[in-house]
Amino acid sequence: MSELRFTKDHEWIRVEDGDVYAIGITAFAQGQLGDVVFVELPEVGKKVAKGGQAAVVESVKAASDIYAPVSGTVVAANDALAGEPGLVNADPTGAGWFFKMKATDTAEFQDLMDQAAYDAFVASLG
Amino acid sequence: MAQSETPPEALQKTPLHALHVALGAKMVPFGGYDMPVQYPTGILAEHLHTRSGAGLFDVSHMGQVTLHGSDAVAALETLVPGDLAILKEGAIRYSMFTDDAGGILDDLMITQRGTSLFLVVNAGCKLADIAHMQAKIGRRTNVEYHEDRALLALQGPAAAAVMARLAPNAAGQKFMTFRTGDVAGIPCFFTRSGYTGEDGYEISVPAARAADLATALLAEAEVKPIGLGARDSLRLEAGLCLYGHDIDTTTSPIEADLAWSISKRRRTEGGFPGAARIQRELAQGPARRRVGILPDGRAPAREGTEIVDANGAKIGTVTSGGFGPSVNAPISMGYVAGAFAAPGTPIGLVVRGKTMPARVASMPFAPHRYFRG
Numbered sequence: 358m359s360e361l362r363f364t365k366d367h368e369w370i371r372v373e374d375g376d377v378y379a380i381g382i383t384a385f386a387q388g389q390l391g392d393v394v395f396v397e398l399p400e401v402g403k404k405v406a407k408g409g410q411a412a413v414v415e416s417v418k419a420a421s422d423i424y425a426p427v428s429g430t431v432v433a434a435n436d437a438l439a440g441e442p443g444l445v446n447a448d449p450t451g452a453g454w455f456f457k458m459k460a461t462d463t464a465e466f467q468d469l470m471d472q473a474a475y476d477a478f479v480a481s482l483g
Numbered sequence: 484m485a486q487s488e489t490p491p492e493a494l495q496k497t498p499l500h501a502l503h504v505a506l507g508a509k510m511v512p513f514g515g516y517d518m519p520v521q522y523p524t525g526i527l528a529e530h531l532h533t534r535s536g537a538g539l540f541d542v543s544h545m546g547q548v549t550l551h552g553s554d555a556v557a558a559l560e561t562l563v564p565g566d567l568a569i570l571k572e573g574a575i576r577y578s579m580f581t582d583d584a585g586g587i588l589d590d591l592m593i594t595q596r597g598t599s600l601f602l603v604v605n606a607g608c609k610l611a612d613i614a615h616m617q618a619k620i621g622r623r624t625n626v627e628y629h630e631d632r633a634l635l636a637l638q639g640p641a642a643a644a645v646m647a648r649l650a651p652n653a654a655g656q657k658f659m660t661f662r663t664g665d666v667a668g669i670p671c672f673f674t675r676s677g678y679t680g681e682d683g684y685e686i687s688v689p690a691a692r693a694a695d696l697a698t699a700l701l702a703e704a705e706v707k708p709i710g711l712g713a714r715d716s717l718r719l720e721a722g723l724c725l726y727g728h729d730i731d732t733t734t735s736p737i738e739a740d741l742a743w744s745i746s747k748r749r750r751t752e753g754g755f756p757g758a759a760r761i762q763r764e765l766a767q768g769p770a771r772r773r774v775g776i777l778p779d780g781r782a783p784a785r786e787g788t789e790i791v792d793a794n795g796a797k798i799g800t801v802t803s804g805g806f807g808p809s810v811n812a813p814i815s816m817g818y819v820a821g822a823f824a825a826p827g828t829p830i831g832l833v834v835r836g837k838t839m840p841a842r843v844a845s846m847p848f849a850p851h852r853y854f855r856g
Contacts, residue, residue, distance in 0.1 A: 392527035394806040417526040
């Protein structure tokens with residue numbers, strides 16, 4: 358099973374290959390957002406600092422920013438979301454991934470919450 | 484949507500509050516009330532169900548008011564530009580309270596009931612509306628606020644079949660008319676009207692019987708509960724204004740493209756607040772106009788989005804916008820300078836710093852399907 362970490366903004370980040378990570382939003386986040394109708398993805402090659410705005414997800418209700426969980430360069434974007442934004446609701450940690458980044462410092466990944474810590478964080482939100 | 488800053492403990496509850504919670508609704512503040520924004524199926528499914536079956540909406544937060552007495556029609560005509568004298572018993576008009584500058588204080592539905600007028604006004608404005616009527620026409624008509632009544636909307640193509648089973652007196656009722664009668668054995672008033680663009684009814688019921696009525700309606704196979712989220716996307720697709728967003732005291736009825744609601748007699752005679760401005764705008768055209776907007780791309784342009792011309796100069800602002808589930812595309816409405824108001828006019832929408840191409844579009848975005856008999 359591939360290694361997975363989480364942010365307090367309810368994003369997940371998964372090791373793809375060495376210092377390349379896939380990023381998306383959690384099942385909890387898609388449930389809070391409701392039906393996703395549009396995702397604005399970053400351009401490949403864009404450099405983003407940890408915590409910087411990297412993408413936008415829009416539900417019927419509102420637009421929400423997606424932040425980069427680690428610093429690095431965008432190396433891929435999930436173009437399938439343009440035609441089928443509902444993938445974010447249907448399969449948030451699989452086919453509903455947003456973009457991939459090549460990280461500048463893999464230690465930033467290790468500092469994020471693991472599954473148990475994230476589950477406890479979500480439970481603490483009541 | 485106008486979500487007030489009221490802390491949760493200060494929010495009012497409608498008579499259906501416990502039912503919403505039991506149905507699993509996500510509750511949000513709206514107009515001073517704790518209201519369901521969506522149920523577990525979600526806004527998209529609720530919206531599409533209303534356009535294919537029948538949706539039940541709790542609109543009990545809205546104000547229900549009766550103006551009593553033989554002078555009520557003439558008195559209310561001094562506050563609204565709608566033609567009330569022409570209304571036959573049982574007929575309904577959409578109109579608006581205007582202020583002395585020709586701005587809109589609230590929009591409302593007015594039913595002629597023979598010896599009285601029955602009004603439905605917006606939740607966030609109702610106390611101000613009642614105070615306004617008491618101050619301006621309270622000596623000519625007795626203003627009665629029905630705090631003891633709830634209001635349910637049953638909307639969608641299956642609404643008539645549901646009412647045919649539960650409300651014998653609904654048979655043959657036409658759009659924008661009022662009747663009284665039992666619904667599921669409960670004495671009610673009901674109008675064939677609504678704010679979704681679909682055929683449907685609004686049912687006024689004593690608060691103590693509201694949960695019984697809602698439960699009876701939800702027991703019908705075609706009926707599902709619908710929250711404020713879908714109510715907003717439905718009315719936006721229908722091209723209908725939301726008070727506090729698309730219309731307010733800074734917009735006139737003519738700018739808001741509501742001139743159709745003002746008859747020839749009232750245009751000529753005036754006699755309502757702000758008549759001079761409204762007559763001038765009818766003659767010369769308003770400086771800006773509310774229009775529909777279709778973005779070329781998929782990104783929704785929401786309330787507050789700046790509208791620009793080909794040179795990037797600001798020509799207006801989006802007042803409502805989002806995704807239209809039945810249109811399956813982003814849709815918006817907003818105000819643009821008069822020269823840009825024709826359908827098809829190319830415009831730009833500044834979304835997150837980037838100018839997105841869009842076009843002015845005629846409304847409604849989804850066709851109205853009212854029952855005109």
